[in-house]
Amino acid sequence: MTPNGYLIFEDDSFLDSTVAKMNALRKSGQFCDVRLQVCGHELMAHRAVLACCSPYLFEVFNGDSEPVGGVSLVKFDDLTPEAVEILLNYAYTAQLKADTSLVRDVYSAAKKLKMERVKQICGDYLLSKMDSQSAIPYRDFASSMGDGRLLGKIDGYIQEHLLELSEQEHFLKLPRLKLEVVLEDNLTLPSNGKLYSKVINWVQRSLWESGEPLERLMEEVQTLYYSADHKLHDGNLLEGQVQPSEGLGCGGVDDEHIQFVQKKAPRESVQRQTSNSSNGSLSPGSTGQHFRHEWKYIASEKTSSNTYLCLAVLNGVLCVVFLHGRASPHCSPYATPCLTKSLSLENQLSQGAEKEDRLEERLLTRMHYARSGLGTAELNGRLIAAGGYNREECLRTVECYDPKKDCWTFIAPMRTPRARFQMAVLMGQLYVMGGSNGHSDELSCGETYDPRADEWTQVPELRTNRCNAGVCALNNKLFVVGGSDPCGQKGLKNCDAFDPVAKTWNNCAPLNIRRHQAAACELDGFMYVIGGAESWNCLNSVERYNPENNTWTLVAPMNVARRGAAVTVHNGKLFVVGGFDGTHALHCVEVYDPARNEWKMLGSMTSARSNAGVAVLGGVVCAVGGFDGNDFLNTVEAYESLSNEWSPCGEAFKQED
Incomplete structure (x- = not known):
């Protein structure tokens, strides 16, 4: 159509074609007149394109009156090369495509280059992916970037989810x-x-x-x-x-x-x-x-x-x-409990007298401390609950439950406060390894408890700091498997074995899948590592380790993906209780039959429990402590196999007696 003698034509494909060709020229280095040196990596581009999308680079080029050889050189020592490459693609194509792990780096680069629209898009994306685990790291990031808008949104999330955040690793530190x-x-x-x-x-x-x-x-x-x-x-x-x-x-x-x-x-x-x-x-x-x-x-x-x-x-x-x-200045909630044997005996006697007057359906006595991320094990017919954390601190106290007397007493405290660890019994002694003390990076130290001497002694440190690792005794050795990386965001494949006689650590075959907060347990000469999370995504997969040929094999997956679950062996089967599915603390329990290689659901617990402990006492499966999504727990409940029900009452123990 030619109104007024002019030809007018709009080519809908021209812009896309031209943009694609310019980006191809950039990647091949043709006609480029700017070099970006980013932490030792060199990226080529065209000044006119970059000046149009980055006010920062426009100012740089505008002041660069005589580029050497006709090519401007801009150096960045505080940006990620991958993030800058993503921004260059955006500058040429108007398409922003970044892996989730790089979004914060892209944001930082966009801030440096004054690309406000990209900053906003990255910030909104982070908000869409935020959960109770990432809220504090995201807030630290927003604060370091000086982004008031992002901070306000994150603080609003924290206000609504504070109790849930208080159970997370970053909060504890x-x-x-x-x-x-x-x-x-x-x-x-x-x-x-x-x-x-x-x-x-x-x-x-x-x-x-x-x-x-x-x-x-x-x-x-x-x-x-x-x-x-x-x-x-x-x-x-x-x-x-x-x-x-x-x-x-x-x-x-x-x-x-x-x-x-x-x-x-x-x-x-x-x-x-x-x-x-x-x-x-x-x-x-x-x-x-x-x-x-x-x-x-x-x-x-x-x-x-x-x-x-x-x-x-x-x-x-x-x-x-x-x-x-x-109300009274003479009674402090922070007072350390008395650990003397005389007081423990007095407590046992008083609790024993109280039990005589109780009704038939008596509630199981609670721990002195609420504990989540604790280490638990059965030792000499008693349940040991060590360490863990509540909203205030990581604990070093250790409590001992006698099911026959239904009472908790204190034994010697650990040398180091620790949480998010697992405990195992090896050659009649308790072993704890790694974890977190709530104030520093993951721990590499470990210790062992001798019940005869009622004392803890140090054992050789792990080769790498580990938190949320599985711990299991197998063939007279202590195995530590998986766990969190130093940043606490990705699982590890590492598996190490400790020889208590030689006091040395040796590497074993790695897991097939990265895992942290996985449960570990020995059954029939094999070690099972159950669930956990690969980064923040919960897993339902299960791996079995054969020490004879040093190999890991995937077996039937659980019905429910979960991390922070607890596991024990009862009647030749694995009992996995509670945990966290990425959204909620779980009540549900399932059992694995190795002969059938299958999982089936059991009756649910009365309380949701993530990062709880579990052990078999006198033939009764007991769950203790954990976090229910709102509160840290000091309660105990037992599983009655005949009725397929859990109860906070002590009837199961009475029947066993």
Whole structure:
């Protein structure tokens, strides 16, 4: 059609064809006039194309008046070559295609190149993939990028899923501050947000006043005092140093702020500025400058009548704050339980007397501590529950359950606090290996318990740090299989065997599939490794190890994919209980028959339990502890095979007796 004597033609395929040809020219290095050197890798491109999509490179090229040999050179030492290649493809094709593992690197490169649209797309993608395991790493990333929009979205997710997050590995490694608030008679703590705004102000003022880094404040439990006029005071008031009605170091403040006792003279203004930055392990480090001195309440939950859990940013550091309210200054919830044998005997006698007066259907006695990610084993007819974690800390205490007396007593504590590990019995002794202490990287250390001496001793360390590894005794050796990588995001194939006589470690054949949080157990001379996760995706696959030929073979998969399940052997079959399916803690239980190579479902537990323990006592399968999706558990329940039911009552043991 030629209106006014002009020919008008639109070629719908021209743009796509031209773009494809230009990208082909880029990849072959033809007519390129810019070299991007990214951490030693060289990428060729065309200045005009890059200048159109990257304001950063436009500024660079605009100031590069005389490129050497007609080719501009731009160096990047802080970007990932794969991510820059993805952005180059986007610049030429308008298509952004990145593997999930590279999205954060692409975001970082887009931020550097000022490609705001790509930043937003990557941020939205991360939000769409966020779950309770990734929320804290994503928040750290958003903070390091200084992305307020992304941070706000992530904090909103954390507010809704705090209890679920508190069970995850990254949460356990966060710095933590423990506070006791002594309440005057008939007082209760205020609502979450208002309470923690006061707490954060108290921390700020304490750091300024003492000049100490934040980590010093976390070395011990801090005691505060909540008075009848709804003000929070330093714990020194309990010692009569200052009365609530007296003037304090910086004068009284209104109800929205915190009063404190001045312990040192105020520091000069220049020192006051530098005290905002903590030293050592709690330094914000790579945190974006915009957030470097951030103080922010994120989320909190009331976990019991006067106990709160909070996630907050203190001086630019993401921290966990635990707060207990108590009426009396003489009773601390953080007190270490007495481990003396006399007290244990006294407890046994008192509990035995109580049992005489109980009804027929008595509840099984609970552990002294709620524990998840604990190590469990049967030893000399008793259930041993070691370590584990709750929202406050990783534990080193070890409890022993006697099913005949239905009581828990303490035995010698482990040398190292640890959680997310498994325990096995080898040559009459308990062995624990690896795990996490909640404050550092995965552990490589291990220890063994001698019941005759009631003491733990160290064993040679693992060759690699391991958390969430399977542990199993087989042919008088201790096997450690799978586990988390140093970043805690991918499973391992590694399998190592420890000889307790020679005290040496040797490599075995690797697993077929990477696994962490898998359950491990010996049955009929074979080792079974069950479920777990490859990265964050739960597995239902099961592998069997034959020590005779050092090989792994896949057997029938479970009906339910699960990680963090517990396993034991009963009547020649594998019992797998609970775990986590990627969304929920599980009640369900299934059993594996090796003769038929098949799994079938059994009756479900009364409580959902992920990262719980299980053992057979007196012919009864018992599940203990774990996390039900909201609370950390100290309860026990037993399986009755005749009725195919689980119960928190002790009828099964009575029948066995």
